[in-house]
Amino acid sequence: MKIGCPTEIKPQEFRVGMTPNAAQEAVAHGHDVLIQSGAGIGSGFSDEDYIAAGAVMAASAQEVFEKADMIVKVKEPQAGERKMLREGQVLFTYLHLAPDRAQTEDLIASGCTAIAYETVTDRNGGLPLLAPMSEVAGKLAPQVGAWTLQKANGGRGVLLGGVPGVGPARVVVIGGGVVGTQAARVAAGMGAEVMVLDRSLPRMSYLDDIYGGAFNTSFASKGNTADWVAQADLVIGAVLVPGAAAPKLITREQLSTMKPGAAIVDVAIDQGGCFETSKATTHQDPIYDVDGIMHYCVANMPGAVARTSTIALGNATMPFMLAIANKGWKKACADDPHLLEGLNVHAGQLTYFAVGKALGIDVTSPQLVIK
Incomplete structure (x- = not known):
């Protein structure tokens, strides 16, 4: 051939x-x-x-x-x-x-x-050709989120890991799959206070067993998700429905409940994004502001590395x-x-x-x- x-x-x-x-x-x-x-x-x-x-x-x-x-x-x-x-x-x-x-x-x-x-797919129900890029994107998400949070970029001016006497940023990761797990690991490693939201009790049990102490988990009901997003400095969208359009988990109205200058990183943007206000951006012009919330929605994040x-x-x-x-x-x-x-x-x-x-x-x- x-x-x-x-x-x-x-x-x-x-x-x-x-x-x-x-x-x-x-x-x-x-x-x-x-x-x-x-x-x-x-x-x-x-x-x-x-x-x-x-x-x-x-x-x-x-x-x-x-x-x-x-x-x-x-x-x-x-x-x-x-x-x-x-x-x-x-x-x-x-x-x-x-x-x-x-x-x-x-x-x-x-x-x-x-x-x-x-x-x-694979025999375990995984996505073997998506997983490597999901790992890369997940590990990049806190890195680009931290950059988006910088005041010069329109963010809150919050350091992810904080310093002595000043608490760390709160990071909420929506989705506990490959992307979400890697994002949570890196964000926690940077010193942030991390919460992972998911609807799978077995997945949350797994995350608690393997990473317990590094970050926390919570059930991703609509009300619970809204509460955690309102407290967040950085929200990372890491939800995937294989081959399908990503579900819209955060509406534009909910942005008004968030902290001014908070950041959103939508890793699901390749599948349409999991926030109502998401639109694909490029590495050349990666972020934009909607109602005071900074959005990072680069559609080929792994291309940066x-x-x-x-x-x-x-x-x-x-x-x-x-x-x-x-x-x-x-x-x-x-x-x-x-x-x-x-x-x-x-x-x-x-x-x-x-x-x-x-x-x-x-x-x-x-x-x-x-x-």
Whole structure:
């Protein structure tokens, strides 16, 4: 199979879809790898690194899309990239379709087969291709939240860890999954007073058993969430419904109950955000003010630490990429029901039910597609 990897063109996106190690593995399995020249520079990989791995360099994204049987990326294809997709071509990347009708319609119209990293599952019900970036984003969230809280950025001017004689900031993390756990660990490590809200009693028991003393947990009822948010200096939204639009947990009216200059970091923004006032921002212009509350809603947070993120993502995606290349997407999905969960679009059909529900589009069962 010819595997192509273009340069990411989303603003301030420095990651790359294939590492030289992944390219070397694919070549060793007998595949041709085509990398757009300069694609790895933002992650610290030179063209020479890819050439040494056995890849061939392409002068343009158009060349990659024209020649490749499978396109491997990081972020969802932008409008110009979607025009280059073709019938029968496999797209393997993050998609986050539920809040993005334009992308969904373009992928359907292209006739391509689109497999989304974020909906591939594992035998434990986890999301193995989302987890590495969730860990990165979770660990980044208190860091960028602390920066957003600085007075020069419009925040309250509160130091997360406090100093002797001055108490620490209060951090509320909504969601106790991978993102929320990592966010709580780092915030607590910075000296903040941390509360994690979740609706799963077993998950809260787990967090208490493993991290008891580092941070606290509380049940995420509407009333309880509202009370804790009103006390917070920093709120981190870390809620995920796989493949679906994120639920809106905090309304605009609730912002008036928060401390002036408090900060919100919405890590769920890729799925539409979990605050009513969230809108996607970029690393270049990351924060904005709504009713005196500072919002940080960068849609590709892990791109800020591109080298770490690229290597972590490459480690996770490589076995699935090789399975698709070695067997063809249909047999790979038939052999692995967890990879089949990643199938979102095929040959003009939407094949992921949560996306269809969010956008009101008819869905074809992925099991029927592979038959």
